[in-house]
Amino acid sequence: MKLISLFSDKKFFKETIKLALPIATQNFILSSLNLFDNIIIGGLGEVAIASVGLANQFFFLLNLVLFGVVSGASIFTAQYWGKKDTTNIKRVLGLCLITAIFASAIFTLFALIMPNTILSIFSNDPEVINMGGNYLRIISLSYIFTAISFAYSVTLRSIGHVKAPMIVSVIALGINTILNFALVYGVGSYKGIGVYGSAIATLIARLLEFAMMLYIVYKLKTPVAASIKELSDLSFEFIKKFFKITIPVILNESLWALGVTVYSVIYAHMGTSVIAATNIVSTIDRLAMVIFFGFGNAAAIMIGNKIGEKDEKSAFLYANRFIILNPLLGILMGVLIYIGAPSILFAYNVSAEVHNYSNSMLHVLGIFLCFKVFNYTNVVGILRSGGDTKYCLFLDIGGMWLVGVPLVALTGLYFHLPIEKVYIFVFMEEIAKFIVGLPRIASKKWINNLVVH
Template identity: 45%
Template structure:
């Protein structure tokens, strides 16, 4: 046993180096993004539970928006990775242009819908009048940032797909610093600014997104790499190319929409269970996402490496990569699950909440730590390996079916039929993670998931 592990580590140093070069900057970027959300939650949390719930619910609308963008960009990025393997720079620019146009259309639609009646959107998730009022004000301001967010996400995913993970990381670091500073200024009224509470948090987010967009475009065009495309190159898209691209992008997009919609239903369920339940889940999700950043990094590395190998015509190498990254991820996920369990009491000390909210949040975090390996591996298979290999339809079927036929029904039954407490309802949704992992593993063993989409 130990000899085989040592042999694996010695023989595959080159593999580990490739994974870490891609994964670590993405992990850091996702960690910074999650830190940004956590800092927002902590700073707004100093104002009270109602404010936490208001911002948490308002961000559910952004969550749906961002998941649609991520679905678009994830689909585009698989094309870019495979075109990168072929050194087909013309089509990389076309896919980038298609992604930008699609993302801008989505952002404009969400902005218009949000501005029509922001309070109505908040009321879908929670009936507390204070939460609706504060959440509506926050949403109205933060909607301005959606166009900037669209551009940022498209370029971040595209840069990652060609192996440039440093530029998005730099941009995120600057965004984090900006957001923390302007949160401090506008939430609490420092340096002569008025104390605006949750509206101040929204203003800080808007400023950070503007700065982020300016920097990422500067880095792309200063480097004059493959993504520094002219306008004419970005819009050089004919009908046949559009159909070819969206034949793959649509299953990825639908997958993320189904996932995001199911997640929003969870939020509606928790929101209808009361403000304390909403606050507990908001804190739990913020904390658990901090630990899931490693998953996103590993999944991104898997997607990029496998996609590039397929683009180069090296299918056996892609299969070999999938096995090795699964083994590496298994050990990493065990360590992360244990770390989450051990640090939960100390993390919860950061939040100014009631004993009831703290107790519920604590139970949920311990539950997550228990099944962390299953959640980690399931996401790696779906988001990293299957998508990266061009098997978007299988990823859609596995994730869509487990959420909508297991997770969502169990959550609704637990909350409204059996009247379970929020931590028990939260635990019921975890059954979907187990099913997702089992089905994903079966698909991998079939060896039918390699698909050259270019």
């Protein structure tokens, strides 16, 4: 009866769906972009898949740094929106843009100067390194524009304006898909340029996404349509408060990205077929998680708004609802992945070995997905929304570096277990984070009002 009353609030579900579906749709589109890229590149063979996958691994690192920056900013944005303080929201956006542009500029510089050196960290296959290096040099030109689009997109979402970012992503996906196929394989008398055509297509799509995002923000005069003066109206105290909360998030995402990179290095030393299989599975993993990204971000917005309104009782109630609802949906999605693995892999033109590796890994993903969903909801949707970013850093990084990375390194490099068995140990970090993270929600220590004067 108590469980029924916990989920009897129609207004809660209406608001959740209103926020979660557009965010999930946008994430689905972005993940689909990667999936379409993989499928299109898949027709060029395993070396091409591995090359693009490793080059995109470098962007994955940047993306997580950017996610750390915008996630930290969104904590403040959601709470400020709870008290309808648009002046400080624009200041938060300004700091977010400055930090994101600085980070992406550094990544761009390294990608342009030493792309092959970067990729040699992940693979020792000369053909993969050379092809991936040229791809990386082209795609890196989009990093700064992507960072700006990302900052505006997440800020809009944090104040409940979720449709505009979704529409921009839909258009960008359409452009990218059409250009990708045309430039990779050619159209009519034009002969495609293979992997490099994919890089150029994605670059053009991200430039157009950047232009469309700024046009919508300022043409529609949204609450985040800030002038340069409003964005740069920053006091030392404001900057200090911002980075006190945001730096643990940036460190969290950066160290987590480094851990994922270590996983990739281990996979790379297990062979090119393993690289190809893990790239395929990671793309499907991201695609499966999109609905939970939607619900997790909806949780962060709704809980953050309630904390900003000083309604801590509702914030805690919302947290309990999300931490039950999301993992239940995770179990359902896991079953679908487990059963549908052969059908999912039908689109890939790969060897029997890569197919078998991927199929077995998808079974593992299906079994453990609900734990991954729980931890994402807990860290991104609940604890961070209350400003509990130091605990999130301890939880996320402790699970990865004290459990996941050592076990994967040991089983993959020392015991030389097959990839499907090694992949099981990746999820041991999720089990550890589940055990340690669950009591934190009940403690209510994560609820902190950051915008009270």
